[in-house]
Amino acid sequence: MSVKKKFKGLSDKAVGWLFIGPTVLLLLAINIYPLVYAIKMSFTNFYANKIGREPQFVGLKNYIKVLNKEAIWEKMQVTASFMFWTLLLQAIIGLGLALLLNRKFKGNELLTTLIVLPMMLSPAVVGVFWTYLYNPQVGLFNYVVNFFYDLGSFDMIGSSTLAPWAIVIVDTWMWTPFTMLICLAGLRSVPNYLYEAAEVDRASKWQQFIYITLPSVLPFLLLALLFRGIENFKMFDMVVELTSGGPGSATELASINLKREAFEKWKTGYSSAFAVILFVTIFGFGNVYVKVMNKIKER
Amino acid sequence: MDTSRSYLEPSSFSKKMAAAIIIVYAVITLIPISWMVMTSFKNVDSAISYPPEVLFEPSLEGYVNLFTNRSRQSKEYLDSLPPPKNWYEELVRSREMVITGPSKFLGRYSNSMIIGFGSTFASVFLGALAAYAFSRFRVPLKDDLLFFILSTRMFPPIAVAVPIFIMYRKLGLGDTHLGMIILYTVVNLSLAVWLLKGFMDEIPKEYEEAAMIDGYSRLQAFFKVVLPQAMTGIAATAIFCMIFSWNEYAFAVLLTQFNAQTAPPFIPTIIGEGGLDWPAIGAGTTLFLLPVMIFTIILRKHLLRGITFGAVRK
Numbered sequence: 212m213s214v215k216k217k218f219k220g221l222s223d224k225a226v227g228w229l230f231i232g233p234t235v236l237l238l239l240a241i242n243i244y245p246l247v248y249a250i251k252m253s254f255t256n257f258y259a260n261k262i263g264r265e266p267q268f269v270g271l272k273n274y275i276k277v278l279n280k281e282a283i284w285e286k287m288q289v290t291a292s293f294m295f296w297t298l299l300l301q302a303i304i305g306l307g308l309a310l311l312l313n314r315k316f317k318g319n320e321l322l323t324t325l326i327v328l329p330m331m332l333s334p335a336v337v338g339v340f341w342t343y344l345y346n347p348q349v350g351l352f353n354y355v356v357n358f359f360y361d362l363g364s365f366d367m368i369g370s371s372t373l374a375p376w377a378i379v380i381v382d383t384w385m386w387t388p389f390t391m392l393i394c395l396a397g398l399r400s401v402p403n404y405l406y407e408a409a410e411v412d413r414a415s416k417w418q419q420f421i422y423i424t425l426p427s428v429l430p431f432l433l434l435a436l437l438f439r440g441i442e443n444f445k446m447f448d449m450v451v452e453l454t455s456g457g458p459g460s461a462t463e464l465a466s467i468n469l470k471r472e473a474f475e476k477w478k479t480g481y482s483s484a485f486a487v488i489l490f491v492t493i494f495g496f497g498n499v500y501v502k503v504m505n506k507i508k509e510r
Numbered sequence: 511m512d513t514s515r516s517y518l519e520p521s522s523f524s525k526k527m528a529a530a531i532i533i534v535y536a537v538i539t540l541i542p543i544s545w546m547v548m549t550s551f552k553n554v555d556s557a558i559s560y561p562p563e564v565l566f567e568p569s570l571e572g573y574v575n576l577f578t579n580r581s582r583q584s585k586e587y588l589d590s591l592p593p594p595k596n597w598y599e600e601l602v603r604s605r606e607m608v609i610t611g612p613s614k615f616l617g618r619y620s621n622s623m624i625i626g627f628g629s630t631f632a633s634v635f636l637g638a639l640a641a642y643a644f645s646r647f648r649v650p651l652k653d654d655l656l657f658f659i660l661s662t663r664m665f666p667p668i669a670v671a672v673p674i675f676i677m678y679r680k681l682g683l684g685d686t687h688l689g690m691i692i693l694y695t696v697v698n699l700s701l702a703v704w705l706l707k708g709f710m711d712e713i714p715k716e717y718e719e720a721a722m723i724d725g726y727s728r729l730q731a732f733f734k735v736v737l738p739q740a741m742t743g744i745a746a747t748a749i750f751c752m753i754f755s756w757n758e759y760a761f762a763v764l765l766t767q768f769n770a771q772t773a774p775p776f777i778p779t780i781i782g783e784g785g786l787d788w789p790a791i792g793a794g795t796t797l798f799l800l801p802v803m804i805f806t807i808i809l810r811k812h813l814l815r816g817i818t819f820g821a822v823r824k
Contacts, residue, residue: 220727230643234636241696242662245673311528314520324810325536331806332799333757335774340546340795343788349558392814396822445666448759469668486669
């Protein structure tokens with residue numbers, strides 16, 4: 212310790228605060244302050260478009276309103292089923308692709324990079340160009356489907372039964388590489404001697420997969436799903452551009468509904484309460500999930 | 511029995527099967543992107559023909575429409591005009607239209623650039639400082655602070671958008687480049703700190719300690735020894751921040767309208783009145799996605815780290 216004092220210039224402690232300070236201050240100002248502000252507004256009947264009108268304290272009224280509104284539960288259901296199907300498909304396809312890529316054939320790296328491309332693109336712009344692919348008159352997607360199985364004319368975006376699948380397909384197309392990459396890292400982290408020992412013990416390939424591969428990949432897969440779960444719970448941009456929540460409210464996810472209440476109807480107090488509820492939900496689920504994930508890792 | 515290869519190595523048949531399936535997947539997954547690029551080189555009629563045309567006569571109509579505003583004119587009026595000065599005027603005239611001026615696309619694109627570069631620089635700079643401190647010093651409540659920084663990324667953007675909207679209105683930052691730069695800097699900070707901390711952890715402490723024994727102060731050692739060592743990590747982090755700012759839509763659509771609007775909220779509006787100008791949409795999309803695709807290829811070795819905030823390092 213005493214050695215450090217010989218160095219010239221600021222002490223490490225001062226440098227530490229100097230370096231961390233700006234980041235923490237900025238986060239407090241642009242992230243925490245707005246959040247606290249939103250919590251405060253959630254207890255009032257504030258309308259952000261009515262300047263000069265003094266908001267009144269209404270207690271828990273907004274929260275009760277949100278939780279008693281049937282439409283909100285419908286949105287939550289739409290969000291939940293979107294999350295369920297996207298995560299399920301991305302887990303299965305992503306893990307499958309990772310297992311295949313792990314066979315280290317020629318051109319492996321190049322193919323991985325190509326497969327990864329969709330997830331780096333702007334979700335909003337992806338939403339825009341999929342409206343073209345899904346176009347019922349001229350869309351490539353519709354053409355290809357009809358080529359293999361004649362469905363006649365169908366409208367992925369315009370039909371309330373198909374639209375939820377339209378967003379699931381695009382999200383899966385875009386984000387399967389994410390689970391794939393993370394699972395691939397998991398597969399590569401399995402030490403070879405485990406398989407060698409299993410071979411010596413005459414374990415079949417299937418047994419090796421169940422008892423060695425799967426348990427080693429599982430923590431990685433769960434981590435990938437955690438990231439995707441948080442992102443898809445917040446999902447906004449791609450779906451807004453693809454279906455804008457429609458038809459009716461068939462694909463109106465929680466975030467899209469929140470945007471409508473906050474920026475179209477300007478019910479600031481009410482929408483803040485909804486935002487706080489969403490935020491608590493995501494945090495709560497996230498925490499429970501991390502605990503479960505750590506338990507699985509420890510095993 | 512074949513003993514020439516290790517029993518761990520997959521057989522050459524299973525490798526070939528795996529390769530075949532992966533190639534099929536790669537082709538399918540790239541079709542939507544390639545289709546958009548192809549559409550950008552079609553003319554408007556070809557883009558709305560059914561069955562979709564795979565072979566077509568290339569046209570730059572989409573790009574011309576992307577960069578210009580046009581208005582439809584009567585045949586008599588068009589005949590009364592002097593002959594077109596250049597190829598793109600000719601192209602527009604053949605559609606019985608005249609060019610009325612440049613479109614907003616370039617402005618929106620450069621807004622994306624300015625806000626992207628500005629916020630990337632700021633978040634990488636601030637992130638590198640914080641990451642260094644977290645990596646080297648004993649900071650009180652270090653884990654809590656790091657988790658706090660990460661947790662800011664979990665906020666649904668819409669949840670904080672209203673307060674930020676009100677705050678920006680008061681401060682005069684609404685619809686300004688500076689406002690968007692600050693906002694994206696903050697959103698990217700969590701990623702920058704977490705990623706850069708990982709990269710800095712990998713640089714041996716002994717380097718800067720040696721420099722400090724030679725008479726450098728802590729600050730000098732950081733700027734002259736650590737930063738150059740961390741350059742690869744800093745570049746990778748910068749690209750990730752840039753891609754995020756480039757792609758961001760929710761804040762852009764809610765907080766900007768004219769002055770500081772970026773390309774993502776603008777691109778859907780290119781479609782035009784008839785809703786048929788797919789080549790122009792294709793052109794805008796292609797120009798917008800191209801930088802990201804190039805960046806992805808540059809980044810490929812660090813991709814995993816970036817998308818998991820440094821949690822998985824391979």
